Amino acid sequence: MANNFNQSSNLWVDTWFKLIKNNVGRIGLIFLCILLFIAIFAPLIAPYDPLDDNLMNRYKAPSKDHWMGTDEMGRDILSRIIYGSRISLKVGLLSISVALVFGTLLGILAGFYGGMVDMLIMRVMDIMLAFPSILLAITIVTILGPQLKNAILAIGIINIPRFARVIRSSVISIRESEYIDAARALGANDIRIIVFHLLPNSLAPLIVQSTLGIAEAILEAAALSFLGLGAQPPQPEWGAMLSDARSALQRAPWVATFPGLAIIFGVFGFNLLGDGLRDALDPKI
Amino acid sequence: MLNYIIKRLFALIPVLIGVLILIFLLIHFIPGDPAISMLGEKASKEQVAEIRESLGLNEALHIQFFRYVNRLFHLDMGRSILTRNQVLVEISNRFPATVELTIFAMIFAVGIGVPIGILSAINHNSWFDTLCMVGALIGVSMPIFWLGLMLIWLFAVNLGLLPSSSRLTIGIELNNITNLYILDSILQGNFKAFIDSLKHLILPSIALGSIPMSMIARMTRSSMLEVIKKDYIRTAYAKGLKNRVVIYKHALKNALIPIITVIGLQVGILLGGAILTETIFSWPGLGKFLIDAIYKRDYPTVQGVVLFFSLVFVLVNLFVDLLYTTVDPRIEYN
Numbered sequence: 001m002a003n004n005f006n007q008s009s010n011l012w013v014d015t016w017f018k019l020i021k022n023n024v025g026r027i028g029l030i031f032l033c034i035l036l037f038i039a040i041f042a043p044l045i046a047p048y049d050p051l052d053d054n055l056m057n058r059y060k061a062p063s064k065d066h067w068m069g070t071d072e073m074g075r076d077i078l079s080r081i082i083y084g085s086r087i088s089l090k091v092g093l094l095s096i097s098v099a100l101v102f103g104t105l106l107g108i109l110a111g112f113y114g115g116m117v118d119m120l121i122m123r124v125m126d127i128m129l130a131f132p133s134i135l136l137a138i139t140i141v142t143i144l145g146p147q148l149k150n151a152i153l154a155i156g157i158i159n160i161p162r163f164a165r166v167i168r169s170s171v172i173s174i175r176e177s178e179y180i181d182a183a184r185a186l187g188a189n190d191i192r193i194i195v196f197h198l199l200p201n202s203l204a205p206l207i208v209q210s211t212l213g214i215a216e217a218i219l220e221a222a223a224l225s226f227l228g229l230g231a232q233p234p235q236p237e238w239g240a241m242l243s244d245a246r247s248a249l250q251r252a253p254w255v256a257t258f259p260g261l262a263i264i265f266g267v268f269g270f271n272l273l274g275d276g277l278r279d280a281l282d283p284k285i
Numbered sequence: 286m287l288n289y290i291i292k293r294l295f296a297l298i299p300v301l302i303g304v305l306i307l308i309f310l311l312i313h314f315i316p317g318d319p320a321i322s323m324l325g326e327k328a329s330k331e332q333v334a335e336i337r338e339s340l341g342l343n344e345a346l347h348i349q350f351f352r353y354v355n356r357l358f359h360l361d362m363g364r365s366i367l368t369r370n371q372v373l374v375e376i377s378n379r380f381p382a383t384v385e386l387t388i389f390a391m392i393f394a395v396g397i398g399v400p401i402g403i404l405s406a407i408n409h410n411s412w413f414d415t416l417c418m419v420g421a422l423i424g425v426s427m428p429i430f431w432l433g434l435m436l437i438w439l440f441a442v443n444l445g446l447l448p449s450s451s452r453l454t455i456g457i458e459l460n461n462i463t464n465l466y467i468l469d470s471i472l473q474g475n476f477k478a479f480i481d482s483l484k485h486l487i488l489p490s491i492a493l494g495s496i497p498m499s500m501i502a503r504m505t506r507s508s509m510l511e512v513i514k515k516d517y518i519r520t521a522y523a524k525g526l527k528n529r530v531v532i533y534k535h536a537l538k539n540a541l542i543p544i545i546t547v548i549g550l551q552v553g554i555l556l557g558g559a560i561l562t563e564t565i566f567s568w569p570g571l572g573k574f575l576i577d578a579i580y581k582r583d584y585p586t587v588q589g590v591v592l593f594f595s596l597v598f599v600l601v602n603l604f605v606d607l608l609y610t611t612v613d614p615r616i617e618y619n
Contacts, residue, residue, distance in 0.1 A: 127303030131595045132557035135575075139591050142579050143314040219428055223561055226430050227576060242431055246565075249434060250442045260431030267426035275422075 018280035025276020031269025039085040048076035050083040050236040059252040069254040071244060073234070077255065080236035081262045087237045088266055091152050091221040092214035098156025100210055103163020108194055108202075110164065111171030122168070125161040133158045137220055141229045148221075148237070151230035155217045166209050170202035204281040211277055215270035222263050238263045286607075293603055300599065308592045309353050312584050313346070323366060323582045339364075340585070362589035367581050372589035376571060380593075381464035382452060383570035386562065387555045389486045390494035395548060398498040402505020402544075407532060409510060417502065424499030429558050433492035433565035440488060448485050450567035457481050493562040497551035504547040508540040515539075542609065549605030553598055 019025040038045060047067075057074030060066055068077040110121040128136065140154035174180065175198065183193050222239030224230035231237030233244070238259040245256035312319050320336040321328060336342075340363075341349050356363070362372035401421070405414040441449035452466055453459060459478040462469045467486070470479035512518065513536055521531045560572035567573065571590055578586035 123299055123303065126300050127307065130300050130304050130599050131591070132553040132598055134557035134560060135591060135594055138560065138575070138579065139311060139587070142587060143311060145316070215426065219426075222428050223430065226428070226561070227564065229579070239428070239430075242428070242434065246434065249438050253438050253442075256431070256434045256438065260428060260435065263428050263431065264423060264426050267428075268423060271422055271426050 015277075015280045019276050022276045022279050024272050025280060028269055028272030028274070028276050031265065032273055035085055035089065035266055035269055038082055039089050042082045042086055046076075046079035046082040048079040050075065050080040051234050052076075053234075059248060059255070061252070062254055068258040069252065071241070071252075071255050072248055075234075077241075077258050080241060081238065081258055084236040084238045084241065084259070084262065085266065087148070087231060087235065088218045088221065088263070091148070091155065092217045092266075092270070095152045095155035095217045095221070096159065096210050096213045098153065099159030099163050099213060100206070102156075103160040104167050104199075104206065106160065107164035107167030108171055108198060111168040112175055112190070112194060112198065114172075118168075121164065125164050128158070128161045134220060134223055137224060138227070138229060141224060146229040146232065148225075148231040148235065151221055151224045154224070155220050158220075159213055159217065162213065163206070163209060166205045167202050170205055171198050174198060174201050208274055208278045208281060211270055212274035215267045215274065218263065218267050218270070238266075290607065293606065297599060297603065301596075304592065304595050304599075305354060305357070306350070308588050308595075309350050311588055311591070312340070312342075315584070319584060323584060336366075357592075362592070363585035365578070365586045366583040367578060367586065372586050375574065375586065376589060376593050378464070379569060379571045379574050382568060383556075383559050383563070383572060385452075385465045385467060386486065386489055386493060386568060386570060387552075387559060389490035390555055390558075390562075391497065391548075391551070393490050393494035394497035394501055394551065397494075398501030399505050399544065401498075401502040403509055403532065403537065405502070405506040406509035406513060414506075418506065421499040421502045424495050425503075427495060429492050429495060430561045430565055432495055433489070433562060436488045436492055437565070447488050449488065452482060452485050452569060453478065454481050454485075489562050489566040489568055492565070493555060493558050496558065497548075497554055500547055500551065500554075501544065505540070505544050508543045509536060512536045512540040545605065545608060549602065549608070552601045552605070556594055556598055 020029065052075060054070075054074035057066075057070050058072055060070040060074070062069045066076050066078065068081065071077055071080070106121050106125070110118040131139070136158045137151070137154040140157055141150050144150035144153065180193060180197055183197055188196075221230055222237070222242070225237045225239030226243045228240075228243060231240045233240065241259040242256055242263075245252075245259070248255050315322050318333070318337075320333045320340070320342060323336060324332055341352055344352070360373055362376070364370065365372050365375055368375060401417050405417045408414050437449040440447045448454065457478050459466060459469055459475055459482075460473060462472055466482035467479065470476070470482060518531060518536055521535050526535075556572075559570060560575060562568065563570045563573035564576050571594070575587065575590040575594075577583075578590065
C-alpha cells in the first residue's frame with residue numbers, strides 16, 4: 001500500500017517537474033499564478049471601488065490617476081478588470097466543475113456498463129452535440145433567464161458531453177485490463193473498481209480537458225455577458241464591460257481595449273497550461 | 286458508399302428526434318406562463334389567451350408535441366411574434382447572409398491557416414514557427430467580439446477604410462436573386478455592388494474566421510510535422526525531388542485528413558460565432574435575428590432558428606465525414 005502511494009505520488013511529482021521544465025507549461029503556470037494573485041488580493045490591489053461611479057469622471061483617457069481610463073459611469077477600468085478576474089475564475093471553475101462531475105459520472109457509466117446504458121447516455125450526448133455549443137448555452141440561458149449563475153450552469157451543461165466522451169473512451173480502453181480482472185477476482189464490486197481503479201487511471205485526460213475547458217468557459221461566459229445574457233450591470237465582468245464599450249468605441253476606445261486584453265490573458269494562460277499538462281501527462285513523451 | 290450514407294442518415298433520426306423534443310420543450314421550460322413572459326406583465330388577459338391559443342399551449346403536452354412535429358413536416362415553424370411573418374420565411378430571407386459570411390470566414394481561415402501551418406512545420410523550431418504558434422494560441426484565446434470591436438475601431442472608425450455594419454451601402458442597388466450579394470452582383474454584372482458587398486464582408490469575415498484560422502494553422506503544423514518524419518518523405522528527398530514537390534505533392538496530401546477534420550469541426554464554431562459577429566457588425570443574418578428574437582422573447586422564432594441551426598450543423602458534420610473518402614481512398618465505409 002505504502003509502495004503504491006509512493007509510486008502514485010512519484011507520478012504527480014514527475015508530472016510537476018515535466019510541467020515546469022516545459023516552456024509552454026511554465027509560462028501557462030506563471031499566467032495562472034498572476035491571475036490567481038490578482039483575484040485573491042483584488043481589494044488590496046485595485047486602486048478604486050469597481051462599482052464606484054462618478055459622472056464627472058466619464059470616459060477619462062488612461063492617465064496617472066486611472067491607468068486604464070474610466071468608463072461611461074466614470075468607474076475606474078483597471079479596478080473593474082481586477083475585480084472581474086474573480087468573476088471569470090469563478091465562472092471557469094464552477095462551470096467546469098458541473099461538467100466534470102456530471103460528464104465523468106455519465107462517461108464512466110457508459111464506458112463501464114456498455115450496452116443499453118452506453119447507447120442511451122451517448123445518444124443524449126449526441127443530441128447535445130447537435131447544437132453549436134454557444135447556441136446551446138444561449139438557448140439554456142434564454143429558458144433560465146439572463147443571470148450570471150444561469151450562464152455558469154449553461155456553460156457547465158454544454159461541456160458535459162465533452163467530459164463524458166473523454167472519460168468513456170478512457171474507461172473502455174482500460175476496463176478489459178488484467179488489473180481490473182484481478183480486482184474483480186479479489187471480490188471488488190463495481191463501485192470499488194470504478195472509484196479505485198478506473199477513475200485514477202483516467203485522471204490524465206480529465207485534467208487536460210478541465211484546464212482547456214476553463215479557458216473555453218471563460219470565453220463562453222464573456223460571450224454570454226457580451227450579449228446581455230450573463231453577468232448583468234454593474235457587475236465588473238469582462239464580457240459585460242465589452243458590451244458597455246460598444247457605444248463608446250469612437251469616443252473612448254480604451255473602454256473596449258483593456259477588458260478584451262484581460263480575457264486574452266486569462267484564456268491564453270489556461271490554454272498554455274492545458275497544452276503543457278497534455279505534454280507532461282503523456283507517457284510517450 | 287451509398288449504403289454508408291443511408292446508414293448515417295438513419296443514425297441521425299434518433300438525434301433529430303431528441304433535438305426536436307428539446308426544442309419543443311424549450312418554451313415549456315420557461316418559468317411561469319410563457320405567454321405572459323412573451324407579452325410582459327402588463328398584458329391583458331385577452332392578449333395572453335390569444336397567444337396561448339395561437340401557440341396551442343392549452344392542449345395536453347403530447348398533443349402539442351405531435352402538432353408541432355406535424356407542422357414541421359408541412360414546413361410550418363409557426364409565426365414570428367415580432368414580424369408576424371412565417372418563421373421559415375424569415376429564416377430563408379436571412380440565412381443567405383449567414384452563409385455568405387460563413388463562407389468568406391472559412392476562405393479566410395483556410396487561406397491563411399493552412400499556409401501558416403505548412404510554413405511553421407517546414408521551419409520547425411525557428412523564430413517564424415514560434416511566432417506563428419504563439420500567434421495561433423493567442424488567436425484561439427481571443428474573443429471574436431473583441432476582435433470585431435477592435436477591427437471596427439481601427440479600420441472603420443479611425444482609418445475609414447472599410448464599412449462596419451450591414452451588407453451593402455444605402456443607395457447601391459442590387460436585385461435579389463440568391464440573396465448572396467457577391468453572387469448576385471456577379472450574376473447581374475454589377476461591379477459597384479460587388480466591390481461594396483466585398484468591402485462589407487472583410488471585417489466580419491476576419492473576426493469570424495480568426496479562431497478557426499488559428500486552429501487550422503495549429504492542426505496543419507502538427508499534422509505536417511508528423512508526415513514529414515515518415516520514411517517515404519525521406520525517400521522522396523533522396524530521389525532528388527524538389528522541396529516544393531515533396532511538401533505539396535507528398536506531405537500535404539497525406540496530412541490532409543486531420544486538417545479536414547478540424548476544418549469540418551470549425552463549422553460549429555463558425556455558426557456559433559456568427560451569432561456574435563452578426564450582432565457586432567449589424568449583419569442581417571440568422572444569428573442577429575436569433576439574438577433579436579431572444580431580446581424580444583419571440584419564442585416561436587427562437588425555436589425555429591435554433592432548430593434550423595442544429596439541422597445545418599448536423600448535416601454539415603455528416604458531409605465532412607463523407608468527404609474523407611474523397612480525400613483518403615484508404616478509408617472504406619462498411
